[in-house]
Amino acid sequence: xxxxxxxxxxxxxxxxxxxxxxxxxxxxxxxxxxxxxxxxxxxxxxxxxxxxxxxxxxxxxxxxxxxxxxxxxxxxxxxxxxxxxxxxxxxxxxxxxxxxxxxxxxxxxxxxxxxxxxxxxxxxxxxxxxxxxxxxxxxxxxxxxxxxxxxxxxxxxxxxxxxxxxxxxx
Amino acid sequence: xxxxxxxxxxxxxxxxxxxxxxxxxxxxxxxxxxxxxxxxxxxxxxxxxxxxxxxxxxxxxxxxxxxxxxxxxxxxxxxxxxxxxxxxxxxxxxxxxxxxxxxxxxxxxxxxxxxxxxxxxxxxxxxxxxxxxxxxxxxxxxxxxxxxxxxxxxxxxxxxxxxxxxxxxxxxxxxxxxxxxxxxxxxxxxxxxxxxxxxxxxxxxxxxxxxxxxxxxxxxxxxxxxxxxxxxxxxxxxxxxxxxxxxxxxxxxxxxxxxxxxxxxxxxxxxxxxxxxxxxxxxxxxxxxxxxxxxxxxxxxxxxxxxxxxxxxxxxxxxxxxxxxxxxxxxxxxxxxxxxxxxxxxxxxxxxxxxxxxxxxxxxxxxxxxxxxxxxxxxxxxxxxxxxxxxxxxxxxxxxxxxxxxxxxxxxxxxxxxxxxxxxxxxxxxxxxxxxxxxxxxxxxxxxxxxxxxxxxxxxxxxxxxxxxxxxxxxxxxxxxxxxxxxxxxxxxxxxxxxxxxxxxxxxxxxxxxxxxxxxxxxxxxxxxxxxxxxxxxxxxxxxxxxxxx
Numbered sequence: 001x002x003x004x005x006x007x008x009x010x011x012x013x014x015x016x017x018x019x020x021x022x023x024x025x026x027x028x029x030x031x032x033x034x035x036x037x038x039x040x041x042x043x044x045x046x047x048x049x050x051x052x053x054x055x056x057x058x059x060x061x062x063x064x065x066x067x068x069x070x071x072x073x074x075x076x077x078x079x080x081x082x083x084x085x086x087x088x089x090x091x092x093x094x095x096x097x098x099x100x101x102x103x104x105x106x107x108x109x110x111x112x113x114x115x116x117x118x119x120x121x122x123x124x125x126x127x128x129x130x131x132x133x134x135x136x137x138x139x140x141x142x143x144x145x146x147x148x149x150x151x152x153x154x155x156x157x158x159x160x161x162x163x164x165x166x167x168x169x170x
Numbered sequence: 171x172x173x174x175x176x177x178x179x180x181x182x183x184x185x186x187x188x189x190x191x192x193x194x195x196x197x198x199x200x201x202x203x204x205x206x207x208x209x210x211x212x213x214x215x216x217x218x219x220x221x222x223x224x225x226x227x228x229x230x231x232x233x234x235x236x237x238x239x240x241x242x243x244x245x246x247x248x249x250x251x252x253x254x255x256x257x258x259x260x261x262x263x264x265x266x267x268x269x270x271x272x273x274x275x276x277x278x279x280x281x282x283x284x285x286x287x288x289x290x291x292x293x294x295x296x297x298x299x300x301x302x303x304x305x306x307x308x309x310x311x312x313x314x315x316x317x318x319x320x321x322x323x324x325x326x327x328x329x330x331x332x333x334x335x336x337x338x339x340x341x342x343x344x345x346x347x348x349x350x351x352x353x354x355x356x357x358x359x360x361x362x363x364x365x366x367x368x369x370x371x372x373x374x375x376x377x378x379x380x381x382x383x384x385x386x387x388x389x390x391x392x393x394x395x396x397x398x399x400x401x402x403x404x405x406x407x408x409x410x411x412x413x414x415x416x417x418x419x420x421x422x423x424x425x426x427x428x429x430x431x432x433x434x435x436x437x438x439x440x441x442x443x444x445x446x447x448x449x450x451x452x453x454x455x456x457x458x459x460x461x462x463x464x465x466x467x468x469x470x471x472x473x474x475x476x477x478x479x480x481x482x483x484x485x486x487x488x489x490x491x492x493x494x495x496x497x498x499x500x501x502x503x504x505x506x507x508x509x510x511x512x513x514x515x516x517x518x519x520x521x522x523x524x525x526x527x528x529x530x531x532x533x534x535x536x537x538x539x540x541x542x543x544x545x546x547x548x549x550x551x552x553x554x555x556x557x558x559x560x561x562x563x564x565x566x567x568x569x570x571x572x573x574x575x576x577x578x579x580x581x582x583x584x585x586x587x588x589x590x591x592x593x594x595x596x597x598x599x600x601x602x603x604x605x606x607x608x609x610x611x612x613x614x615x616x617x618x619x620x621x622x623x624x625x626x627x628x629x630x631x632x633x634x635x636x637x638x639x640x641x642x643x644x645x646x647x648x649x650x651x652x653x654x655x656x657x658x659x660x661x662x663x664x665x666x667x668x669x670x671x672x673x674x675x676x677x678x679x680x681x682x683x684x685x686x687x688x689x690x691x692x693x694x695x696x697x698x699x700x701x702x703x704x705x706x707x708x709x710x711x712x713x714x715x716x717x718x719x720x
Contacts, residue, residue, distance in 0.1 A: 009426055009678050015477055022473035026466050033462065033532045042533045044448050046455050052713050108302050108717050109384055111540050115607035118621050122607055124536045126449055130385045131301060131714045133451035148619050152540035152609040154295055156302065157226060157720055160617040 045127050045135050048102070053131035056080065057106045067091050067099075075099045079149075081129050082106035084158035086149065092167040093141060100138040105131045111152030114166065116145050128153060144170040176260035182252075185269070187571045187653075189249025190564070192277060193242050194649060200237030201642035203230040207613075208596065208635025211628030214615030225290040227613045228719065232287055235296030239552055241280060244315060246560050247405050248276070248322045251349040253567070254408060255326045257665050258346030259333040269325035275318030283311025293719040295611065297391065298371070300382045303716030306375040309367045316360050323353040341674045341682050344425060345667060348408035351432045356401045358691065359440055362393025374716060381712040385452035389706055392443035393699065396465075400439040402552050404432070406559035409512065410479045413563070416668035417509050418502050420486020423478050425670035426677035431478070433681070434471035437691045438464065441698030448535040457702050458532065464698060465530040472523060479516065485671070507582030511562030514590040515555050518597075522550030525601065543604025545611075546597045554593050558586065561645050566663055568649050575661035577651040581644065588641035596634025599627045 011019075036042045056062045061078045065087045068076045077099055080087045083106075093099060103112050112135065114125040121143065127135040141147075151162035206216055210227065217227050224230055252269065256262060263269055286292040286305035294304045330342075330350060342350070366387050373379040411428045415421055422428060444461035447453050484498055492501025503509050525547040528534055538544065569576045576582060603624060604610070614620050614628060652658060680686070 009430075010424075010672060010676075011427065012424065012481075015424065015427065015474075015481070018477045019470075019474065022470055026469055029466060029527065029531065030463065033534065037459070037533045042536070044455050044458055044533060044536065045451050047452050050709070050711060052711075054713060054715070109299050111609065113540070113607065113609065117607050117619055118623070120606040120623070122537050122605070124533070126536045126539050126541075128388075128447070128450045128540070130388070130451055132383065132711055133385050135449075135451040148607075150607070150609055150617075150619060153299070154228070154302075154611040156717070157228065160612045160614070163617075163619045 042124055045137050048134040048136050050132055051104055051134060053104070053106055056104055057082070061102070062104055062106075067093065073097050077101045079103045079112070079164075080106060081110040081112070081151070081162075084151075084155065084162045086112075086151075086162070086164040089164045090167070091164070092169060095144045095168050095170055096140070096142060097168070098138060098140045100136065101125060101127075103127060103129050103135045104133065105129045107131065108155045109153050110155050110162070112149055113152045114139070114147050114149045116143075116147045117150075119145065121145075123147070125149075126152070141166075141168045144168045176257065178253075178256055179262065181266070182256055182262065183571045185266070185273070186249045186252050187568075188273065189245050189252070190568065190571070190649075192280070193245035193249065194564075194646060196237040196241035196245065196280075197642065198646050200234050200242060201639060203234035204238075204642075205632070205635035205639040206230055207234065208638075209632040211614045212625075212632045214613065226293060228293040228295065229287070229290045231611065232293050232295050236283070236287065238557075239296055240312070240315070243402050243552070243556065243560075244319055245276065247352070247401065248273070248319050250405050250408075250560075250563065250567075251326060251353060252322070253665075254345040254349035254412075255329055257667070258343035258349070259329065261329070261333055261336075263325055264328040264332040265325055268328070269322050272318045272321030272323075272325060275321060276315050277318075279311045279314025279316075279318060281311070282314060283308050285311075290719070297395075299391070300371060300374070300384050300387050301714035301717050303375055303718050306372055309372045309375060313364065313367050313372070316364065320357055320360070323357055326350060326353055341677065343667075344422070344428060344670070344674065345408055345412040347429060347682075348404060348412060348432050351436050352401060352404040352408070354688070355397055355404065355436050355439065358695075359394050359397030359401065362390045362443070363395075366390035366394075370712075379712060381714045382716075383706075383710045383712055384714050385450065386706045386710055388447060388450060389443070389453070389702070392446040393440070394443075395446055396443050397439045399548075399551065400435055402556045404435060406512075406515065406556050407432075407435075407475060409559055409563050410475070410516065411482070412668055413566075413666045414479070414509065414512050414668070415482040415486055416666040417506060417512075417566075418483055418486035419490050420482050420484075420668070422668045422670040423481035423485060425672050425674045426681055427474055427478055428670075429677065429681040431471040431474045433687050434474075435468070436687060437694060438468045438471070440691065441694045442468070442530075443699075444702075445530045445532075445535075448532060449539045452706070453702065460698060462530060462532040464694075466527075469527060476520075482668070483513075505580075505583060507576070507579050507586055508562045508565035510583050511565065511586035511589075512559050514586050515558035515562065518550050518558065518590065518593055519555035521597070522547060522555055525550065538604055540610055541604035542600045542608040542610050546600025546604055549593060549597050549600065554589070554597075558589050558593075561589070562586065564645075564649055566666060568652050569661060570663040570665060572653050572658075573660055573662065574652055574655075575659040577648055577655065577658060582648050585641050585644040585648065588637055588644065592634050592637030592641055594634075596631055596638060599630035599634060603627050603631075 110129040147166040292304035292308035442464040487498040487501040492498030
C-alpha cells in the first residue's frame with residue numbers, strides 16, 4: 001500500500017462545480033431567511049419570565065386571560081391552554097390591529113397556530129406551548145375574516161377538539 | 171476494496187437474520203395502523219371497531235410510530251451494520267457473545283415496552299413529550315433497546331480494532347467505514363435521550379421525582395432527535411454508495427468524497443437539534459438561528475451524496491449501453507427489485523430533502539411547524555428514502571442469508587412501485603393539508619374546525635394509505651415466502667460490494683483517521699449546545715407533575 005504518502009485529494013471538475021453551486025445555494029437561503037427575520041421582523045419566540053404551571057391559573061396575568069386594548073390599534077392577548085381548551089375561546093379585534101400573544105399551559109404541552117382555515121390563509125403565529133414557559137409573539141392582522149387558533153401538539157384524547165376563534169372585523 | 175470471497179458462517183447469517191425477523195415483524199404490526207390514521211379523515215371513529223384490543227387512535231398512532239420509526243429501523247440497522255462489519259473486514263466478530271448480549275437486550279427492551287403500549291398505558295407517541303406520562307416500563311424498555319444497540323456497537327469496535335491490528339496500513343473498506351460512523355453517531359447522539367429518560371422521565375414516572383421541566387426535556391430529546399434521522403439515513407447511504415453501484419454494473423464514482431461526506435455527517439448532524447425547537451418559548455432566537463445555519467451546513471454533504479450516487483449510477487448505465495443526457499436512466503436495471511426500490515427511494519428523497527430545507531429555514535418553520543406537512547415530510551425521508559431502500563436491500567440480503575432465490579422478483583418490482591406511487595399520493599396530500607393549516611397527530615375526521623374544502627385531500631390521504639398498506643404487506647409476504655418456504659429454489663447470492671473507480675488506497679490517509687473527526691464532533695457539540703445546556707440546567711424548574719393519557 002503506497003497510499004499513506006499520497007495526501008492529495010482528487011476532485012472531479014463536474015463535482016467541484018456542483019459543490020460550488022451547493023455553497024451558492026446555501027448563501028442564498030441564509031440571506032433570504034436573515035432578511036425576513038432581522039429586517040422584516042418575521043421572527044421566532046424568545047424566552048419570557050417563567051411561570052409555575054400549578055398556580056398559573058390562580059395568580060398573575062393568566063388568572064384573568066383575555067384581550068387587553070393598549071390603544072393605538074395595539075392589543076395584548078393572554079391565553080391559558082389546559083384541559084383541551086383555550087381560555088378565552090373567542091376573541092375579536094378590528095382589522096389592522098397589532099396583537100401580542102402571551103400563551104402558556106396549566107397542564108401538558110399544547111400548540112397554538114392561527115390560520116383562516118376556510119380560505120387556507122396562514123399567519124405567522126404558530127408556537128409550541130410549554131408548561132412553565134410563556135410563548136410570546138406579535139402579529140399584525142391586515143385581513144378581515146374568521147380565524148381559528150388550533151392546538152397543533154398532541155395533548156391527550158380530546159386533542160382534536162381543541163380550538164378557538166379570532167374574528168377580525170372590517 | 172477487499173475481494174468479496176469471505177464466506178460468512180451459518181451462525182453469523184442466522185444472527186443477522188434474527189435482526190431482520192424482529193424488524194419485519196415490527197413493521198408488519200406498525201404498518202397496519204398507518205392506513206387507519208390515513209382513512210380516519212374520511213371514515214371517522216374507525217378505532218371503535220378495534221376495541222377492546224386497541225383502545226384509541228393515539229394508542230394506534232403510538233404503535234405506528236414506535237414500531238416503524240424506532241423498532242423496524244433500529245433492528246434492521248444493527249443487523250445490516252453487523253453485515254457491513256463482518257463482510258467489509260472479511261473476518262468474524264471479535265466477541266460474538268457480546269453482540270448476542272446486545273441483541274438480547276434490544277429484544278428484552280422491545281418486549282418490556284410493548285406491555286404498557288398494548289395496555290394503553292403509554293399512548294404518548296414516539297416523541298413522548300412530558301408532562302404526558304407513560305408507564306415506567308415504556309421508558310425502561312426504550313432505554314434497553316438503545317443500550318442493547320450500544321453493546322452491539324461496542325462489538326463492532328472490538329472487531330474493527332482486531333482487523334486494524336492485522337491490517338495496519340490498509341484503508342478501512344468503505345461499507346465498514348460507513349457502518350462504524352453510523353454507530354458512533356448513534357452512540358453520541360443518544361446521550362441526550364438517555365439523559366432525558368434516566369434523570370427526568372423514569373424517576374418521575376416511578377414517583378421518585380415530583381415533577382419535570384418539559385422545556386429542558388424537549389432540549390434533551392432533540393439533541394438525539396435529529397441525528398436519529400441520520401442514524402436511519404446513513405445505512406441507506408452505505409447501500410447507495412457501497413452496494414448499489416455494483417448492482418447497476420458500475421463503480422463508486424469517488425471513494426474519497428464518499429468518505430468526506432460521511433465524516434461531515436458525523437461532525438454536523440448532532441449540533442443542530444434546536445431546528446426542531448424554532449417555535450419553543452424557552453430557547454433564545456440567537457441559538458435557534460445558529461442551529462439553523464448548522465442545519466444548512468448538512469445540506470452540503472447531502473448535495474455531495476446526490477452527485478456521487480447519481481454519477482456512479484450513470485457510470486454503470488453508460489457501461490450497459492445507456493446514451494443521452496438523461497435517457498441513460500432507462501439503461502439502469504429497473505427489473506432488479508433491489509435496484510428499482512432504491513432508485514425510487516432516491517427519487518422520493520429528492521422531494522423529502524427540499525421539504526427538509528424548508529423545515530430548517532428558521533422563520534419559515536412558523537408556517538409548517540406541527541402541521542400535517544411534517545409527517546408528510548418524514549414519510550418521504552424515513553418512510554421512503556430509508557424504508558424503501560431497506561426493502562430494496564432485503565431483496566438481496568434475505569436470499570443471501572437464507573441461501574434461497576427471491577420469491578417472485580417481478581412482484582417485488584411491483585411492490586417497490588406501489589410504495590412509490592402510494593407515497594407520492596399520501597405525502598402530497600399531507601404537505602398540502604399542512605399548508606392549509608391542518609395540525610399533525612390529529613384525527614381530522616372528528617375535528618370540529620375542518621372545512622369541507624379539505625375533503626378531497628383527506629380522501630387522497632386515505633387512498634395513498636391503502637396503497638402503502640398493500641405495498642408493505644406484499645413486501646412482508648415476499649420475504650416470508652422466500653425465507654420460510656421449504657420448497658423454495660436454492661441459490662447462492664453474492665453480496666454486491668461496489669469497487670471504486672479510484673483506488674481507495676490512493677485517497678488521502680487523513681480520511682481514515684478517527685481522532686481529528688471525533689474531536690471536531692465533540693468540539694462542535696460543545697460550542698453549539700454548551701451555553702444553552704448550562705443556561706437551561708441552571709434555571710431548571712421541576713414543576714410539572716405527570717398527566718397519564720386519557
